Amino acid sequence: MSDKTPPLRSAQWFGSADKNGFMYRSWMKNQGIPDHQFQGKPIIGICNTWSELTPCNAHFRTIAEHVKRGVIEAGGWPVEFPVFSNGESNLRPTAMLTRNLASMDVEEAIRGNPIDGVVLLTGCDKTTPALLMGAASCDVPAIVVTGGPMLNGKHKGKDIGAGTIVWQMHESYKAGNISLDEFLSAEAGMSRSAGTCNTMGTASTMACMAEALGTSLPHNAAIPAVDSRRYVLAHMSGMRAVEMVREDLRLSKVLTKEAFENAIRVNAAIGGSTNAVIHLKAIAGRIGVDLELDDWTRIGRGTPTLVDLQPSGRFLMEEFYYAGGLPAVLRRLGENNLIPHPDALTVNGKSLWENVKNSPIYGDDEVIRAIENPLVADGGICVLRGNLAPLGAVLKPSAATPALMKHRGQAVVFENFDMYKARINDPELEVTADSILVMKNCGPKGYPGMAEVGNMGLPAKLLAQGVTDMVRISDARMSGTAYGTVVLHVAPEAAAGGPLAAVQEGDWIELDCASGRLHLDISDAELAARLADIEPPQKLLIGGYRQLYIDHVMQADQGCDFDFLVGCRGSEVPRHSH
Incomplete structure (x- = not known):
């Protein structure tokens, strides 16, 4: 990393004393921003997937405010912008249909605007890969802040897991073991706070993948959504985003083949979602890393599942955080020589192992099990x-x-x-x-x-x-x-x-x-x-985005990205003269 701050992208908009510079600065000033705030300072975009139609991300306005405080404290200037928010809970037929659309939105928003670095606010499962895919295509300094899991669900005095309890109780209802009233009685107790599903579902898995890849600060994956420490992490991530711009710490320096191999091993250790296979492949394709299904066999198989969380095990994300979260899992793996590349760089400028080697592990080896007593001896996909x-x-x-x-x-x-x-x-x-x-x-x-x-x-x-x-x-x-x-x-x-x-x-x-x-x-x-x-199936002529999807989506082993989106296109954009 260089000690010298690289030229700022935003200077192409705000740094000239000509007609264009006049207009770009003048338009920003209509928000009450003084001249000194956005000239010569790193401009940090806050890419926000807030939406009331994405319940997992409905608290992101507050998180964004804490990110802004961190950016300003570190000497940058925050600019928040919205992108398509695709939540799995409401969006039909599936949020996966629009993951690539959201990534295109993110990519073009970053490239086309005066942004030097970006904080990616992600939560519901497709938003994490979509934002990383879009940012990777631009290869700018970027850091992930997830919204965190919701608090444990409660039903009949017991903890219940969001999502998992639906499958369990619906099967019981179909079997005639419980009544319809009893099935519906768990509805309100399942989702009792802001945040993503509190099981090791795809949202929590992808939050862990973001941390294992090195794209977020330690502990980002597991802090509950409503815990004040989530806001502290958002603040610190805003500060770090400014420093990353000054260090020219772009995503391509973090998202290496070694980082993806670390993530594959971690997915096995946490009992992570099969959806990670598709999403990691898509992210890797955008940054130019060759990741294949066989890598999951080579790296993942033989890895014990240590995290005893639903749907594979007993506990929920609250207990996971209180037991030490992902840093504790990484420490346990590393002490047993199970991190393939402990020296992999992360967004805080330190290696993965430096971040976790002294992390505390709580909970008497119940939530995060010992290597010799795993939940599953071979948990690799x-x-x-x-x-x-x-x-x-x-x-x-x-x-x-x-x-x-x-x-x-x-x-x-x-x-x-x-x-x-x-x-x-x-x-x-x-x-x-x-x-x-x-x-x-x-x-x-x-x-x-x-x-x-x-x-x-x-x-x-x-x-x-x-x-x-x-x-x-x-x-x-x-x-x-x-x-x-x-x-x-x-x-x-x-x-x-x-x-x-x-x-x-x-x-x-x-x-x-x-x-x-x-x-x-x-x-x-x-x-x-x-x-x-x-x-052979007749070619569907349905028009619109779905037509684009059917015509260009690749198969699951290739990450279901669009064939024309694979590869890193960088952040350069032709200058526009008004």
Whole structure:
């Protein structure tokens, strides 16, 4: 890092004594900003995904104010700007459909405006990768501040996890074990404060990924949303953003291949969401790092899951923070030589290991377990390949039933999500606990957007018999708050002509997680013949953004980014003369 402050991007707007400089400064002054505040000082953008339609991010106005205080204290000037806020809780058909749209918004907002560095306010799960993708495409100094998890849910005097309790109680209701009134009684208690889901769902996972990548300050991932320490972290992040501009500490210096390998290892240790596989690939693609599915096998497999959090374990994000949060996990990994690259640079200018080597670990090894007593001995994302998934599929071992991770069963096939909903609770459905539920046409192009429907609820008649898990296979995703022996992200997807499209009712399928095998038990000739008989899907002409998405989205193994967005385009923009 250089001791000399590099030229400021914002000087291209505000630093000249000509007509253009006159107008840019004059327009900013209509907000009551004095001349000295935005000339010669680093201008720090606060990229805000606040929205009342994104409940996880609804408290971001307050967080932004604390970021501004930090920026001003460090001698910069903050400028807050909105970008598309895609919350999974309300947005249909899925927030994944608009992750790339949000990233384009972020990229163009950063590049086209007088911003020297940026603080990325992220929360609900797609906003974290979207903002990192957009910022990476510009390669400016950037730091992540997440909104934090909500407080523990409460129901009948016990803690309940946001998201996870919905799946659990709905299955109980379908099985006839609880009434509709009891199911609905947990509704108000599930979400009792601002913040993201308090389980190790995708939002918490991606907050941990941001910290493991080195793009946020230590402890960012786990501080509860309403804890005053969240505001302190926001303040300190604002200060650090100014310093990063002066040090020219751009994202490309942090988001290295080594950083992504660290994140893969951490995802296994925390029992993180399968969605991290797609999001990390997309972020890596924007900064120019070659990250592949095989890296998840090479780095992640064999890593013990240490964090005992729902949906894999018992506790919630509050307990995780009080036990020491992600720095404690990283310390435990590092002391056992399980951080692949401890010297990786982070946004505070120190290495990952420097940040965590003395971090306290509380909680008597309950929430953050000891290496010799893990929640799951091998918690690394299981990458599956075979004639059913030539480009790969994934399964989350920490949320699966061990006895089902090697299984052979006959397929019960749903051609799409609508067929699944129509058939799954039919008393005449021919299905047993050994069957494998297969759902097609729910991938990136097929849904479109690759909705979180892969954790198909089990047939009511089997739930009534006490069945709690089955092998499920689809080209969809599932919520990080969900659980079960669920094979996801099958690539190529059915709608893109993948072998999944050829599966028929009654076919035998073999799953073997230990060997990474997913096999449809028919001959190559039979598979080819079936695929040849399938009418190619008609090109959808629906117009608008969805048309753009279907035409340009890549498959799950490539991160579901748009083909034309891959790569770092930098922050240079042609000067405009008024």
